[in-house]
Amino acid sequence: MLSAKTQYALHALTYLGERYGQDPIPISRIAEERKMPYKFLEAILLELRNNGILGSKAGKSGGYYLLKKPAEIQLVDVIRFVDGPIAQLPCVSKKFYEPCRVCPYPEDKCHLRKFFIQVRDATLNVIEGKSLQDLINMESGFPVEFSI
Amino acid sequence: MLSAKTQYALHALTYLGERYGQDPIPISRIAEERKMPYKFLEAILLELRNNGILGSKAGKSGGYYLLKKPAEIQLVDVIRFVDGPIAQLPCVSKKFYEPCRVCPYPEDKCHLRKFFIQVRDATLNVIEGKSLQDLINMESGFPVEFSI
């Protein structure tokens, strides 16, 4: 399951994406309108900023904003950054690979590994290539439009 | 990511599946051969037994065994039982549905919900219909054979 943190991040990014091009938006506004704990959201947005996903402006009338158009922000990047691996097993992760701590097999003989490679690929097939704009478009119930 | 518990469960079931039809196999043997903490494995197998996935025999020369043929044990059932929901969001789960605790939207308007329904379905397409026997067959690198 996605962590609350990841859900907050995605909701906040959607909020900013729907207002792309406007003045910077303060944390307080997002936190109030989307019912998130202020300080937790602050930490999340700061991380996203320090990772190059968001821009910010300090001081009065400051706030956060998207550095790129919503159509250019890949959901898979956001999810990986906030939540970590897409895969179900470390040994099968493309971006966070490590050997499974509890696996009794040599990696290339492991039945679980082969199985969860398939699961990972199915998941990636849905997620990869989808942008924040795609997510925003989904909200209204329109047919999904892809960003590429 | 799958919990260590789930990985242990799947490895243990595979161990039993590969020995289907033999005498009951004691926890100690599985724990040693598959490098799992004895007491943790004991708790896991007990749960699986109490949920009708495993049978057991107490006392000397007792142990655990599969109640059904490996081809009749659905992986999706095991995973759900040990690990919980397949879905990434509670509001999208088929078997463990609940409203998302942190969601600011009415459910039918939520962009995340629509997106993660697609992810869930892609995952289920791979997992559903796969049996323990399919998992066992994967180990050797043979082409996957489906149980139905």
Add this chain to the structure above:
DNA sequence: TAAATTCCTATTAATTTTATAGGAATTATA
């Protein structure tokens, strides 16, 4: 009756997740 096992409940330890606190730095504008 002894040995080997499961059965069961309780407890502890470790890790991860979800926050909160508090103040420094920055910026707009009155």
Add this chain to the structure above:
DNA sequence: TATAATTCCTATAAAATTAATAGGAATTTA
């Protein structure tokens, strides 16, 4: 230039979940 509104940053705490252990009762075989 003072004030208010904001981000920036580090540290800490609280809560929840996961991983594991303890210990003894009950069962079964031989």
